[in-house]
Amino acid sequence: MSRLDDFRYATPIRKLNKFVQLLLALCLFVGINTLASRYYWREDISGRSVFALSPETLAYLGALKEHVDVIVTIPSSDASGEEQQKLLRRYVKNLLEEYREAARRDGEEMLSVEYVDPYRNPRRAEELARNLHIDQSNVVIFSCGRRQRVVTPSEIMDFSDLEPVAFKGEQAFTSALLETASGITPVVYFTTGHGEMSIADVTPNRGLSVAAQQLRARNLEPRLLDLSGQDVPEDAALVVVVDPQGQFLPQETVRLRRYLEERSGRLVVLLGARRQSGLERFLMRWGISVDDMIVHESGPESLDSGGALLVRSFADSPVTSILRRNNAPIVAGQARPILAGQMAAEPGTRLTVLMASSAKSWAEIGWRSEPEPVFTAGKDLPGPIPLAVLAQTGARSGAGIYLPGSRVIAVGLGDIISNNYISSFGNQAFFFSMLNWMLDREQVISIDPTPIEKYQLSLSRKELGRLALLLCLPAAAAAILGLLSALIRRY
Amino acid sequence: MHAPSTYVASVLFLLLMAAIYYLLLSQYAAEQFSVPPTEMFFQAFWLPVLFMVPLLTMRSLAEERRLHTLETLLSAPVSTAEVILSKFAASWIFYCVLWLGTMLFPAITIYGTSGVDQRLLLDLPVLLGGFSFVCLSGLLFIAVGILSSTLTRSQLVAGMLCFCILFILLLGPKLIGSQELGLWSDWLREPLQYFDTARHRESFIRGVFDTRPLFYYITNSSLVLAIAALIVESKS
Incomplete structure (x- = not known):
C-alpha cells in the first residue's frame, strides 16, 4: 500500500487538492476578468441613443x-x-x-x-x-x-x-x-498704461483677477499689453481694453488700427461713464459712436437693491442669445450709450446692437452741470439706449466662401468683468460668450443639440384606482395556480 | 418548485413589483420626469433582488443538509456538479419567469386606461434590454444564493448571508466609489466600474451591447457555483 493511500495522509492531501482547485479557479477567474475588462467589444445596437457620438x-x-x-x-x-x-x-x-x-x-x-x-x-x-x-x-x-x-x-x-x-x-x-x-493656448491681451482695470489687481472695484483666473480655466492666457512702445504681438488672439481712466495716445490707436485692419484682429472695448478714453475717434471708423453721456434707469426692475443697473434687453445674436434664453440680466455700476450707425463706417462693416437699457431709461447729456439726474425732453436721449455694439468686416470670395475680417465689440458698461460683478451669471455668460465668438471657439465643431424630452402620463384618479386592482392580476394568477397545485397534491 | 412556499414567494414578489409599478405611474401622472417610466422601473430592480433571491435559494441545499437528504441525493448516479447545477437552473428559471410576469404591467396599464402614450410604456428596446439584464445578472445573484445555502444548515443564516453578499455586490461599488479613496482612487476606479451593476443596467437599457458584463456575470456565476460544488463535496 502506498503512503498516499494511508488514511493519515489521504485526508490532508484531499484538502490540499481542494484548496489548489479553489486557488486555480480563482486565478482563472481573475485572469479572464482582467482580460475581459481590457479587451472587449462594445456596440450601440439600439441606433437611437441620445449619447451616441458623431x-x-x-x-x-x-x-x-x-x-x-x-x-x-x-x-x-x-x-x-x-x-x-x-x-x-x-x-x-x-x-x-x-x-x-x-x-x-x-x-x-x-x-x-x-x-x-x-x-x-x-x-x-x-x-x-x-x-x-x-x-x-x-x-x-x-x-x-x-x-x-x-x-x-x-x-x-x-x-x-x-x-x-x-x-x-x-x-x-x-x-x-x-x-x-491641440496644445494651443490663445493669448488674450489686456491693455495697460491708461489706468485700465488690471488682471493683476485683486481689489473688488478695479481688479480683474477673478476674470483672469476664469480665462486660464478656459485654456486662454491673459497677458498685459503696453501699446506705448510696441505693436500688438503676433500671438494676440484678442485685445481687451477695460475701463481706461486716461486717454490712448494717437500712436497707440494707430497700432490698434493696424492690428485690426492688417491682421483681421479682434478687439473688445469696455468703456465706463464719465471718462474720455481717446478711442472715440478710432471707434467712429467702425461706425460706433461713444458719446459723453450717462444712462439713468428709473424703473425698479432695472435697478438692484444696491442701486446697480440691471440690463435685460438683448438682441438675438450669437453673443447674447445665452442671456435671452436664460432671461439673465447683466449687472453694472454705470452705463454710457454706445450708438451704432451715427457715423459712416468703413465700407463692408456690419453693425449689430447687442443690448439696450429699458424703455424707462434715458441718457443724460448735461451730467457735468446737473446735480440731480432728471430727464429733459429735447435735450436728453430717451430710452431704450443702445449699450453695446458689434462691428465686423468680412467679404465673400469669388468661390462664395465667407472670409471673416476683423471684429470689434464696444460695450458701455466698464465694470461688468470687475471682481465685483464677474460672479453674476449674466456678466460671466456675456463675457465668455463674447470671447468665444471673437475667437471662433464656438465653431470648432458643429453638432446639433439634442432636445431634452420630458415624460408624463395622463392618468386620472379614477384610472389610477382601477390600475391598482388590475396590476394585482399577475399576483392573483400566481395565487390561483398555487391553490390549484396544492389541491391537486392533496387529492 | 411545487412547494407552497414557491407560490407564496411568487405572489409576494408580483405584489411588490405591482406596488412599485403603481407608485411609478402615480408619480408620472403627477409630474414630468426626464427619464422614461420603463427605464425608471428597471432602476428599482435591486430592491426585489435583495429580498427575492435569498427567499428563492435559501432552502435549496441548507434544507437538504438539515434533513440529511443530501447524502441520499448524492448516492444516486449524479455528480455533485449536476446537483448544484440543477438546483441553480431551477431557481434561475423561476426567477426569470417571475420577472417575465412583471413585463405584463405595461400591457395591463395600456388595457386599463385610455389616452396613455403607448410608446412610453411599451418601449420594446428598453423592456428587452432591461429583461436581458435581469436574466444575465440573475445568473450571478442566484449562484450567490446557492453558495450561501451550501455553507450552512440553517435556512435563516443562508438567507441572511445571501442578502449581505448581494448587498455588497449591488451597492458596494457605488458606495466605495463615492468615498474619498485618496491614493487608491486611481487604482480602484477601473475595477469598481467593471463591477458596477448600475452601470451594466444602464448599458443594457440604452441598447448598448458590451462583452464585459457578459464575461463578468457568466464567469463569476461559474466560479461561485464551482466553489459551491467544492463545498458540498467536502462536506458530504
Missing part, C-alpha cells in the same frame, strides 16, 4: 496623442435644484462614458473621467482648487498636460426660463477636448 468626435478621440483627464464637479444632489442637477449629471455621465470608451486604444485609457462631489469629497475638491485652481462646482474640466478647459452648464445645456430644453454636451466636450489636446 463620426467627427470618434475620429478626434481615435487620434488623441496625449492622455486627457476629465474631472466632473457636479454634485450628486443639491438642495437648490435637485431635479435639474440630477439631469445634468446623468446626461454628462452617460456622454462622458461614451467618450471614455471611444478613446480606449489597445486596452489603454486615453481619457479618464473622475467625479468629484465637492460636498462629499471636500479634501479632493480642495486638492483640485490647489492644483488646477478650480473651485467651482457644477463644471466639467478637461485637462491635458498643463492646459485645461472648464465647461460650464450653460455650454452643456440650453435653458429656457431656467428649464433645460436641449443638450449640447457633445459639441461642448469635443470643442474642449480639441482646445486642450
Whole structure:
C-alpha cells in the first residue's frame, strides 16, 4: 500500500487538492476578468441613443496623442435644484462614458473621467482648487498636460426660463477636448498704461483677477499689453481694453488700427461713464459712436437693491442669445450709450446692437452741470439706449466662401468683468460668450443639440384606482395556480 | 418548485413589483420626469433582488443538509456538479419567469386606461434590454444564493448571508466609489466600474451591447457555483 493511500495522509492531501482547485479557479477567474475588462467589444445596437457620438468626435478621440483627464464637479444632489442637477449629471455621465470608451486604444485609457462631489469629497475638491485652481462646482474640466478647459452648464445645456430644453454636451466636450489636446493656448491681451482695470489687481472695484483666473480655466492666457512702445504681438488672439481712466495716445490707436485692419484682429472695448478714453475717434471708423453721456434707469426692475443697473434687453445674436434664453440680466455700476450707425463706417462693416437699457431709461447729456439726474425732453436721449455694439468686416470670395475680417465689440458698461460683478451669471455668460465668438471657439465643431424630452402620463384618479386592482392580476394568477397545485397534491 | 412556499414567494414578489409599478405611474401622472417610466422601473430592480433571491435559494441545499437528504441525493448516479447545477437552473428559471410576469404591467396599464402614450410604456428596446439584464445578472445573484445555502444548515443564516453578499455586490461599488479613496482612487476606479451593476443596467437599457458584463456575470456565476460544488463535496 502506498503512503498516499494511508488514511493519515489521504485526508490532508484531499484538502490540499481542494484548496489548489479553489486557488486555480480563482486565478482563472481573475485572469479572464482582467482580460475581459481590457479587451472587449462594445456596440450601440439600439441606433437611437441620445449619447451616441458623431463620426467627427470618434475620429478626434481615435487620434488623441496625449492622455486627457476629465474631472466632473457636479454634485450628486443639491438642495437648490435637485431635479435639474440630477439631469445634468446623468446626461454628462452617460456622454462622458461614451467618450471614455471611444478613446480606449489597445486596452489603454486615453481619457479618464473622475467625479468629484465637492460636498462629499471636500479634501479632493480642495486638492483640485490647489492644483488646477478650480473651485467651482457644477463644471466639467478637461485637462491635458498643463492646459485645461472648464465647461460650464450653460455650454452643456440650453435653458429656457431656467428649464433645460436641449443638450449640447457633445459639441461642448469635443470643442474642449480639441482646445486642450491641440496644445494651443490663445493669448488674450489686456491693455495697460491708461489706468485700465488690471488682471493683476485683486481689489473688488478695479481688479480683474477673478476674470483672469476664469480665462486660464478656459485654456486662454491673459497677458498685459503696453501699446506705448510696441505693436500688438503676433500671438494676440484678442485685445481687451477695460475701463481706461486716461486717454490712448494717437500712436497707440494707430497700432490698434493696424492690428485690426492688417491682421483681421479682434478687439473688445469696455468703456465706463464719465471718462474720455481717446478711442472715440478710432471707434467712429467702425461706425460706433461713444458719446459723453450717462444712462439713468428709473424703473425698479432695472435697478438692484444696491442701486446697480440691471440690463435685460438683448438682441438675438450669437453673443447674447445665452442671456435671452436664460432671461439673465447683466449687472453694472454705470452705463454710457454706445450708438451704432451715427457715423459712416468703413465700407463692408456690419453693425449689430447687442443690448439696450429699458424703455424707462434715458441718457443724460448735461451730467457735468446737473446735480440731480432728471430727464429733459429735447435735450436728453430717451430710452431704450443702445449699450453695446458689434462691428465686423468680412467679404465673400469669388468661390462664395465667407472670409471673416476683423471684429470689434464696444460695450458701455466698464465694470461688468470687475471682481465685483464677474460672479453674476449674466456678466460671466456675456463675457465668455463674447470671447468665444471673437475667437471662433464656438465653431470648432458643429453638432446639433439634442432636445431634452420630458415624460408624463395622463392618468386620472379614477384610472389610477382601477390600475391598482388590475396590476394585482399577475399576483392573483400566481395565487390561483398555487391553490390549484396544492389541491391537486392533496387529492 | 411545487412547494407552497414557491407560490407564496411568487405572489409576494408580483405584489411588490405591482406596488412599485403603481407608485411609478402615480408619480408620472403627477409630474414630468426626464427619464422614461420603463427605464425608471428597471432602476428599482435591486430592491426585489435583495429580498427575492435569498427567499428563492435559501432552502435549496441548507434544507437538504438539515434533513440529511443530501447524502441520499448524492448516492444516486449524479455528480455533485449536476446537483448544484440543477438546483441553480431551477431557481434561475423561476426567477426569470417571475420577472417575465412583471413585463405584463405595461400591457395591463395600456388595457386599463385610455389616452396613455403607448410608446412610453411599451418601449420594446428598453423592456428587452432591461429583461436581458435581469436574466444575465440573475445568473450571478442566484449562484450567490446557492453558495450561501451550501455553507450552512440553517435556512435563516443562508438567507441572511445571501442578502449581505448581494448587498455588497449591488451597492458596494457605488458606495466605495463615492468615498474619498485618496491614493487608491486611481487604482480602484477601473475595477469598481467593471463591477458596477448600475452601470451594466444602464448599458443594457440604452441598447448598448458590451462583452464585459457578459464575461463578468457568466464567469463569476461559474466560479461561485464551482466553489459551491467544492463545498458540498467536502462536506458530504
